Amino acid sequence: MRSHTADYDVVVVGGGLSGVAAAIAAARLDRRVALINNRPVLGGNSSSEVRVWVCGATAHGNQRWARENGIIGELYLENQYRNPDGNPIHWDDVVLDAVRAEPNISLYLNTDVRDVVATGPEGARRIESVTGWTMGAETETRFVAPVFLDCTGDGLVGHLAGARARLGKESRGEFDEDWAPEEAERTFLGSTLLFYTKDVGHPVRFVAPASAKSILETPIPSSRIIRSGDSGAHYWWIEWGGELDIVHDNERIRDELRSVILGIWDHIKNSGEFDAENLDLEWIGNVPGKREYRRLVGDYTLHQRDVIEQTRFDDGVAFGGWSIDLHPKEGMYATGAGAVQRFSNGVFEIPFRSLYSADVENLLMAGRDISATHIAFGAARVMATCAAMGEAAGTAASLGLARRTTPRGLYENHREELRQLLLRQDAPLIGVVDADPANLALSARVSASGVRAGLGPSDIAVARPHPLTEDVGVVVPVHPCLDGFEVRVAAEQDVDLAVEVWSTGLAQNVVPERLEHAVTVAVAAGDARWVHAPVRWEPETPANAVIVVRAQTGVTLFVTDELPPGVLTLVHTSDAEDQNVQVSLDELLVQWPTKPLRGRSVQFRVPTASEALAPERAVGGYQRPFGGPNLWASAPLTEAEAWLRLDWDRPVVAREIVLVFDDDPDIELNTLHHHRDPHLVMPSLVDTYRVEIQVAGSEEWTEVATVADNRRRRRSHPLPPGMGAIDAARVVVTATHGAPEARIVAFRVQE
Template sequence: MKKVSEQYDVVVCGGGLAGVCAAIAAARGGAKTALVQDRPVLGGNSSSEVRVTPHGAAAFHAYARETGILSELLIEERAVNHEAIFENGWTNSVWDMVIYDLVQNTENLTLHLNTAVLGVVVEGSTLRSVECRVGNAEVDLSLKASIFIDCTGDSIVAAEAGCEWRMGSEGKAEFNEPHAPAEANGDIMGNSIHFKTKDMGRPVPFKLPSWAIEHTDGRYFYDQGRLPKEVRGGYWWIEIGVPYDTIHEAETIRHELTRHTLGVWDWIKNKDPKTMKLAENYALDWIGQVPGKRESRRVMGRYLMNEWDAIHCTEHPDEIAFGGWFIDIHTPGGLLAATSEPASAEGYSETSEYASRSYAGPYGVPLRMLVAKDIDNLMMAGRNVSATHCALATVRVMATTALMGQAAGVAAALAVESHIRLDEVCTSHFNTVQQRLLREGCFLPNVRNEDPLDLARAAKVSATSESLFRGVGPESVGAHEGLSFWRDQAVPLREELLQRRGQWVAVGGDTLRSVRFCLSNRTTHVQHVEVRAMRVKHIWDYVVDDSMVLAGATLTVDPGDQQWINWTLPEGIELPQQGYVRFDLLENADVSWHVAGAIEPGHVSAFEMAPGKMRRYSSGVTLALRVDPPQRCFAASNVTSGQTRPHAWTNLWRSDPDLSLPQTLTLTWDEEHAVSVIDLTFAGHLLREYHAYAPFYRDPQCVKDYDVQVDVRGTWQTVLSVRDNYQRLRRHSLFAPVVTSKLRVVVTATNGDPSAAIYEIRVY
């Protein structure tokens, strides 16, 4: 064996999305970084080897898509990939190459593929090196560093270093978690493989191998939550864990999964009366042989997240990421169990007791749970973070782990740069990590931009025009081409008021006097609907409580379709000067509240899933209502609000859609500044789950063509021209500093929307 030793500032082990984001973030932060991956491709479970599609908070919450490095990757993939997303199993190598390209274009980052961690060297409580072997190269590689980040999933680095870890479920007594079993046990979620089929245009046969599992009972699928709904492939529920050990018996699980996968296809193709005709022309195209793991070791950190943190949205001072997937605990055993994952087994009910108990977030994730308690210079990111079994059920999804990875990389680079320990970063320097994450495009629900070096924060902001919110109706038209629904979340949209339903309205400017609702009464009798104006903190404030009521009334709805029913707000109602009010219509199944034909940015809706608790209505739509007078909620000043998506406010400048482009946003200072860097965050890529976006997708809201100009002695000079943009975050460094007291962004084209729209501008 050839022996090679290399020295770095940061070594990241594991090339899944968490590891990729950690390594890129550390390298961008100035740390000399190595990324070690034991497979030939990057992306981990999301890669073309495993083909699990990345999920995150936007599957359940509007405007909750993860941003930062992950967003760069997903936006790029959709813009260049010709294939539509249907679910697990579809992923092609375009995704692999998008990740590979970004890694290769990142300075300070060295990539080691096909390189497995075999052991570690530890001195006291300090990790000195990871010992690796490069497959097919007969090279033993010793990687030394100041900081190590374990993103291996199974926590091989932490385990070899002697860190405390857990595997299995905590008992009820420890944290009293709603989903915890009465007694602690070894139950963990299982591994899955996926398959993909191809339409051959003519009938093609399939013969089940003799060693595969033959399924003959439809109840196994239709009565136990294993719905064979897609002949193209997918199926997360092809899962096996217990009674096997997902680490040491991974190969046994792989073989058993292969046997079952072929049996599932045989059922769909040859036996199921509901799918045989649909699958007649389909042939197997690909079967995974690298199982995707959900759970194994969880390394104990400086904070152990539990299920209550997710459900109660605990505000952590060291918040560095957010999550919003539900408490998704799969049935132990998977295919070997009596039923599949509980939500699937009950048909993805949105109003069951289980659904209400499992709905979580968006919640903050603390930095402390990414820092190992037993090794001074070791962090974790991915499904191995310091969380209970129940908490892991929500933070384990890949989009959330990618955010944790980026945070770990930023924290590691800061520790190296400032010559401080990781425990000091957690206790005394987490605010610096937070501010760096915000500048890198991440979103933190409870943290705003407070960067003292950002000149834009001190500027006066104006624009050539500003959109007003007047409301939208069923006839409204929006620029939403290519935006659809993730199939598994596209529940039938029932407009009848089967439950209480609410619409958030951003109020600002002239005091709101009245609201009109577009309602239908298809009975022959007059109907009455209770209406409430509710005080809310932000767009994810799903609470329903009498203490929130600002005003209420009863609306009278005569028989007829699509009537605009007016509610004049009472005098003296205490509306916020700038913020959201939620307008709720209470249950009346004989009345329909219609969905608008357009989606107004930042205006979300929800319904009461259980007493006192709402959840997103449909997959992110705006309900039909109109307000008087129009509200000034898209002002130019929003670009320095400190947040880059709708939350407690729209936080968006949007030009008047009735005026043609170009439209201009201008910053003015009382004195001149030397300007070197301009950061721009554009609209789009936030509303829905990644799965909702079409091939070659470029968000219509995103600015396509723009110029940056500065005032030099009374004359506007163009210092930057950008064409054909589709990325959300753009950072521009000028060739040389320019001294000016005025700067403007001239938007000449978008990717389809009539309005220019910018969430944030920063100037340095």
């Protein structure tokens, strides 16, 4: 046996996606990081040991423009390229490669942290070290660092350090949560094992082992949908342990889950009710995926209203968008739905104060153990959201070291600096405008080769008829005002067509929330032609509008496969049937899905000029859709190469040029076998470009980078040392991965 001590700047305990993102974030800011995981594979519940698919703010495509950027965004894009079939083994390597690519990370796999040395009085503790045992290597390591991150999911580090934690459900009154029980109760979301099946191409029998449970003696067959073709995360509802102690009863819970899986498989194979002759069991998980245990208490506790009412925080450092997704404590033995879900109208913010312990001054946390009530945790717990928090917490750990302060000190004195740093790194956060004093682009004049003409689909887009049997909503950016809307229509008889402009409420929302103007347009019977609706709206600041065209018998709109930047199509629905999940049709997000016409646009025109896609949108913006697309879109590349240019009145000395391209955050990219997207690379991404500068006093362009086959959203190009001051910089785009125009979300020049 060996024993040694290792010193780091930052120690991250737990290698789920929150820990992975935290470690990468801190390492990229030049911190020496130890990432410790007690299992051999990174990824936590998303790893091939558990196989939960990674979901996030898109909420399976229910939220709009909501896919996370940042580190989890990079993992999504890489996985889509390398592993479009969603093989969990390849996902493991996507995650491992991302960690191994950071020379500042020392990875300790198979290393279980069990001891924490903390000093100081209750309420003001400080962690001095944590100690882990590496299985198979008979090695004990004491990790010493000035700052620690608890990404264990279970909040074990915080618990051992003396941090307060919440377990179970808060009472309704404590945080004024109408979804909470009247009295607090110590029950949880249960744990789950998943299983995979495969068609072996010939009949195969299954002899149930003694441990298989007879599921006919349980409510499962009548209250859950069992389909022979389902596999993996489709069986999320095989859940149990909510009335036990999730951690201390972990072994018992695993045995029960495994016996039920074998019982379900016996039912599928041997009941005669399923077409399953050639199906065999390929894999059963052995590590229970835990949903819930401790939530460490921070300086703020995220609660139901923050999610549903989308509280704006001046320390918002990450966002979520998953519904508040709560499960019955009886899990798979409950007779009602396996989950009830409640959506906010758009993505919600997570404040930094929920990411550090109120009692342990050098402890940050990210993932399912953050400071939240049970109800808010129900929305924040999905893994891309956990990774977004991890990126924020890892970035904060680094900034805290630079500013020689605690996380609380960072909140009190440097929270805007933290948000600007996150934006500079292209971390996923919303509603933060680039005001980075180190971004020289903010003081430059911005110009471009051109701008995409109009907001609607181009004239060459092929259109198909779409009968107007349901209300249709066309989401368009309004910048600065809307004065008329034209839509291509055919009508079987003379009709009055109702056209309305709706505002969306908060800038991140993309639902018709408030009626701003309504008109009725007389449409005579006849073939397709442009119809002008004289709707008007002038918001105080740039905003998205939803132009609702009300359903009308005998009227046809036309839809194209070309979806212009900043545009989405909503279709009103009155159907939300799913036996396993209960959602509410009272919610705008559920009433107005994008799914029926995803990726397609109604043929429309906006006759007034718009600034929504102007070159200035790539500088000093939000770097995400927020009240508009916040990007520059060029004229079609078929006309000429596209360039975006910055000029300074006085020469500037720059260190690095950072580009952020559009990777279409509306598309859900799931890591496993769900909602498969056909594109290996998002078509909106820039493929080929070069970066050029003009050295002060010179009219010549000097190339500093040339890139082909780009697959990333954020690219950083350091300027050669000794280059001196520059007068101008530009990016020249010659190809995208499919979009007709170049799209640039941010052009930053960092000093």
